[in-house]
Amino acid sequence: MxxxxxxxxxxxxxxxxxxxxxxxxxxxxxxxxxxxxxxxxxxxxxxxxxxxxxxxxxxxxxxxxxxxxxxxxxxxxxxxxxxxxxxxxxxxxxxxxxxxxxxxxxxxxxxxxxxxxxVVVEGEISQTVFKLDKRVFNVGADLSSTGASALEVLNNVPSVNVNIEGQVSLRGSQGVQMLINGKPSVIANEQGNALGTLTADMIERIEVITNPSAKYDAEGTSGIINIVLKKEEKKGLNGSVTLNTGVPNNHSLGLSLNRRTEKFNLFSQLGFGRRTFPSDDESENRNLVENTAINSSGQSDKNETFFNLILGTDYHINEYNVLTLSGNFAYEWEKENSDAVFSTFDSGNSITDAFDRRELTTATNPKYSYELQYKKDFEGNEDQSLLISATGNLFAKDQSSDFTNTTTIGNNEDMQQQTRTDFSQADYIFKLDYTHPWAEKYTIETGSQYQINDVKNDFAISDFDGIGFVENPDLTSVFEWTQKVLGIYVTAAYEGDKWGLKLGGRFEETDVGTLLQNTNESNDQRYANFFPSGHTSYKVNDNLSLQAGYSKRIFRPRLWDLNPFFNIRNNFNIRTGNPNLQPEFTDSYEITSIYTLGKVSMNLGVFYRHTVDVVERVVVFEDNVSISRPENIGINNTTGIEFNAKYIPTNWLSFTNDFNLRHFVRKGSFEGTSFDFKGDQWSTRLTSKIKLPSDIDIELMGNYRSGFRTFQQEITENLFMDFGARKKILKGKAILNLSIRDVFASRIRESVTNQPDFYLRNFSQRGRFVTFGISFGFGKGEAMEFSGQKRF
Structure with missing residues (x-):
């Protein structure tokens, strides 16, 4: 106020x-x-x-x-x-x-x-409107005058939800690409808390894109959220200090700083801590021909100590030119203990032998990233712009594992194994984007992007021969994967008061190669594709708008889809890659409506997606060992409905519901066997936010995901609830925060593969996480939440 x-x-x-x-x-x-x-x-x-x-x-x-x-x-x-x-x-x-x-x-x-x-607050109310290929949430005085953080503003955007830990999701999915002023930024990095240094009065609008046009990467994503800042950004110092502790171990300390002057915007973040991720795991391999089985049951805990540093600056050369330079350095120390019991059963369901398999894994993971960006605006037209950027991400992993098998039943000998992994990955992206509006209602966008991915994975398994460890050449591989993608796009748009149309095309040339050094097997592919897009919108009245869109998308296999190496934690359930895997392509159609009625805002969308060369994991079973490998199998047609509603009956209570229903039809065959089938999958999430007296906020989030089928598997249903509470003190400058993930410890991952010759079951559960934290904010905004909890 x-x-x-x-x-x-x-x-x-x-x-x-x-x-x-x-x-x-x-x-x-x-x-x-x-x-x-x-x-x-x-x-x-x-x-x-x-x-x-x-x-x-x-x-x-x-x-x-x-x-x-x-x-x-x-x-x-x-x-x-x-x-x-x-x-x-x-x-x-x-x-x-x-x-x-x-x-x-x-x-x-x-x-x-x-x-x-x-006093009565009057002024522009925040509202959402359609703009061709996106929905635009204009931030009004009802939010910009509150001193809220960017995360709180996002929580008011239809279809967007931010839980009490600061995780952003769109239509129930957390695979969201966050942009600041139309470009990637460490400020919007989901691993950090820098978004918290932005306050509502710095934000002009938030753009939500669920079916990206040809301007954006053809690589699939669940959506894009672009935060557009006002040019007259608030000067001064914003920041936050956070301290967290939790069960299981989740201890962290974080510091975020953002300093704005006439010429510079300096931002930084420092964080370090320790966290533990326990897991209970079960597996069952049953040979239905011989009626024998191998079962395993065990626990593991992954301990991670981490350090993270972000430094960056925006330099406003003048009113129309901005230069951005930022970098991120992170380092992780991992230590994981695992203990599992493996039991073998004969046809009479009697145990014939058993052993205890213990594992100790240690690893170090350095990470580097940087970005250099230049943005030019043009005098006399605020929508005309030129953006040039270069970003780089470097990641390495040096990992070793020790395995010990101790026989508890039977006559099998004890065994020792070791593995080592030397992994490195470098990703570079160079972009140029130009936007040119003319005659008020017409706009042309054009640009290009060049992306380089360079990965090398050196993996080896050694067996103990009684004297020392000897490397097994049959289980050792040096795998290299390189990928280069050149993209060029152009879009043209007309946008009137009621109706608009946007058409575009994107050309991408992909050059990908793999090399398995120990066998000298290589696979080089080069292909070019055209990705068209079209979007239109129509405003029926102030309360109802319609939008329709089409785009062609691609999924390119990544390293772990291509690399034929496997992990030996469970020698009876092996996952490998397929270096001959081809990309899959999707034609995506969508019709969406947005309707506002008083205190209720609703979004209803209908979509259809046609995918060819579907990448699906196929399981084969030999000698009681299951081997999972990705293959390109047939087509998939998915029809779905997405519904979102947000109801704010009072200023102390709000409800948000996300509902997704998908019906899919699969057609394909593998090695002469037909795998045609139909299936349904649906999920819903209900979030309730309650503002209590004394500046106490409560959040309850219930999630349900139905069971569904894949190519061979059945995934079981999932029902779980998260809880959050926070208390503002010192006039909002400090926050006490409590979060409980998976309150009833009911969130599980379970899959069943039931085939004529074999039956497989895999089960995993991580359990309940409780975190308590305190955050103190200084400068222009409130304290920001930073859970320090790893995203999973």
Whole structure:
């Protein structure tokens, strides 16, 4: 409410200053505004120079953090008014001018409790509108005047949800690409907390893209969220310090800083901590021909100590040119213990032998990333822009594992094994984007992108021969994977008051190669594809809008889909890659509507996706060992409905529901066997947010995911609930935060493969996570939540 009044007065000043009459002399006015009770400086108090004849503003400013202000006026007859929401207004007439200066000294404002009771916030209300290939959420005074963080603003966007730990999801999916001003940024990195340094009054709008046009990568993604900042970004220091502790181990300390000046925006983040991820695992391999089985049951805990540092700056060369340079360095130390019991059963269901398999794995993971970006705006047209960027991501893993088999039943000998992994990955992206609007309603976008992926994985297994460990050449591989993708696009759009149309095309050439060094097997592929897109929107009225879109997408196999190496944690359930795997292509059609009725906003979408060369894992069973390998099998046609509704009956209660229903038809064959089938999958999520007295917020989130079929498997249903609570103290500058993930420890991962000759079951559960934290925010915004919890 206080910031709303600040915005209102500044708006009145901008409107009125053009009508004020200029005078020859310039008078400088200065002073300091404080609270009458306590003497604390008042930040953002409005100082207004007004015309006594018509009471219109002539000039104005707001106070700084220390309550001081300075402004100039050319008027000869004026009054000075100092005000701030919740305080009585102080008007000064006939101020004395000495040497073209007015020094008002210290001005005290008294609290006005009656005014606080009667004030009504009026102004632009945040709303969502369709813009061809995206939905645009314009941030109004109802949010921008609250001092909320960017995460809280996102939580008001239809179809978007931010849980109490700060995880962003779109239509129930967390695979969201976050952009700042249309480009990737470490500020929006989901592994960090830098989004928390942005406050609502810095944000102009939020764009939501569920079916990306040809401007964006053809590689599949669940959606894009672009946060567009105001050009007149708030100057000053924003930041947050967070401390967390939890069960199982989840201890972290984080610091976020953001400093904005006239020329620079400096942002940084520092975090370190330790966390543990326990897991209970079960597996069953049953040979239905011989009626024998091998079962395993065990526990593991992965301990991770991490360090993370982000540094970056935006340099505003001038009003139309901005240069951004940022970097991120992270380092992780991993230690994992695993203990599982393997039992073999004969046809009479009697145990014939058993052994205890213990594992100790250690690893170090350094990570580096950087980005260099140049953005140019053009005078006279705020929508015309040129963006050039270069980003790089480097990751390495040095891992070793020790395995020991101790026989507990039977006559099998004890066994020892070791594995080592030397892994490195480098990703580089170079982009150029140009937007040119003309004739007000027409826009052309064009640009290009070049992406390089370079990966090498050196993996070896060694067996103990009684004296030392000897490397097994049959289980050793050095696998290299390189991929280069060149993309060029152009789009053209018309957007009128009611109706719009956007058409585009993207050409991508892919050059990919794999090499298995120990056998000298190579597979090089080069292919070119055209990806068209089309979007249209129509505004029926202020409460109802429609949007339709089409795009062609691609899924390119990644390293773990291609690499034929496998992990030997469970020698009876092996997952391998397929270096001959081909990409899959999807034609995506979508019709979406947005409807607002009072305090309810609803989104209803219908989509159809046709996918060819579907990548699906195929399981083969030999000697009681299951081997899973990805293959290209047939086509998949998916028809679905996505519904989202947000209901805010009062300012202390809100409900959000996401519902997704998919019906899929699979057609394909593998090695002469038909695998045609049909299936359904649906999921729903209900989130309730409750604001209690004493600045206490409660969040309850229930999730249900139905069971569904894949090529060979059946995935069981899943029902779980998360809980969150937070308490604001020190006028919102500090937050106490409690989160419980999987309250009833009911979130599981279970799959069943039931074939004529064999039966497989795999089960995994991580259990309940409880985290308590405290965060202190300073500068312009509130404290930000930073759970320090790994995304999984």
């Amino acid at each position: 206080r910031k709303f009044c600040f915005i209102w007065f500044v708006g009145m000043f901008i409107f009125g200053i053009h009508k004020a009459s200029a005078q020859n002399g310039t008078i400088t006015i200065s002073g300091k505004v404080i609270e009458e009770t306590g003497g604390n400086p008042i930040e953002f108090a409005t100082v207004l120079v007004g015309n006594p004849t018509d009471q219109k503003p002539i000039a104005g400013t707001t106070t700084l953090e220390d309550g001081t202000f300075t402004l100039e006026t050319n008027a000869s007859d004026f009054y000075i008014e100092v005000s701030f929401i919740g305080f009585t207004t102080n008007r000064i007439d006939n101020a004395q001018v000495v040497n073209a200066r007015i020094d008002l000294g210290t001005i005290s404002l008294a609290e006005d409790t009656q005014q606080l009771k009667e």
